[in-house]
Amino acid sequence: MSTLVIVRHGQSEGNERNEFTGWKNAPLTNKGRKESREAGERIAAIGISFDAAFCSGLVRSIDTCRAILRETQADRLELSQTEALNERDYGELTGMNKDEARDRWGSDLVQEWRRSYRTRPPGGESISDTSARVLPFLLCEVIPLLLRGRMILLVAHGNSLRVVRQAIDRLTTEQMLSIETPTAVPTIYRIGTDLTLIDKCVLTGDDR
Numbered sequence: 001m002s003t004l005v006i007v008r009h010g011q012s013e014g015n016e017r018n019e020f021t022g023w024k025n026a027p028l029t030n031k032g033r034k035e036s037r038e039a040g041e042r043i044a045a046i047g048i049s050f051d052a053a054f055c056s057g058l059v060r061s062i063d064t065c066r067a068i069l070r071e072t073q074a075d076r077l078e079l080s081q082t083e084a085l086n087e088r089d090y091g092e093l094t095g096m097n098k099d100e101a102r103d104r105w106g107s108d109l110v111q112e113w114r115r116s117y118r119t120r121p122p123g124g125e126s127i128s129d130t131s132a133r134v135l136p137f138l139l140c141e142v143i144p145l146l147l148r149g150r151m152i153l154l155v156a157h158g159n160s161l162r163v164v165r166q167a168i169d170r171l172t173t174e175q176m177l178s179i180e181t182p183t184a185v186p187t188i189y190r191i192g193t194d195l196t197l198i199d200k201c202v203l204t205g206d207d208r
């Protein structure tokens with residue numbers, strides 16, 4: 001049996017300002033750093049010790065991953081950073097306040113850009129584009145470790161994790177588009193070496 005722990009990064013300055021963050025390299029806020037540490041504490045409390053750790057190339061993901069590895073006594077583990085796990089690129093919306101975007105283009109069009117599968121925001125990626133880079137990464141880098149019974153940490157972003165969760169939870173596209181992953185709340189998947197999902201639990205803190 002293998003273990004895959006997926007975590008969305010802790011709160012970033014972009015999240016705090018309700019901005020489209022995408023590929024903007026927004027750092028964690030103090031709250032984001034605290035909830036990342038607490039996520040690591042909860043993972044450590046159930047005795048998980050990681051064999052591999054993956055994160056995106058964005059600092060909010062890297063720093064969340066490092067905080068979790070510190071709390072689980074795995075801070076010497078080499079981080080595998082990959083742009084394949086980066087948040088979807090929001091193009092011209094990057095850095096724009098979401099309410100301002102709704103005022104400018106209308107709520108319906110902004111929602112279409114945020115939560116449709118194939119529609120791209122101006123100059124950005126669709127969720128389908130994001131899937132086209134996340135899935136090959138999962139197949140080439142993560143699945144081989146799951147087949148060998150490893151304990152894996154994967155820290156990424158709200159939209160790139162949609163693709164990961166669709167693959168692991170076998171979600172339809174509609175289900176995948178509807179999930180919202182809170183910041184720094186670990187989901188623990190126990191997976192058989194035949195890749196069947198054995199069980200899943202979400203480590204929410206008492207106050208979340």
Ligand SMILES: O=C(O)[C@H](O)COP(=O)(O)O
Pocket residue numbers: 014019020021022023087088090114157158159
């Ligand atoms: O990149 C961002 O702004 C967020 O992480 C995801 O934003 P969304 O939930 O509006 O897609």
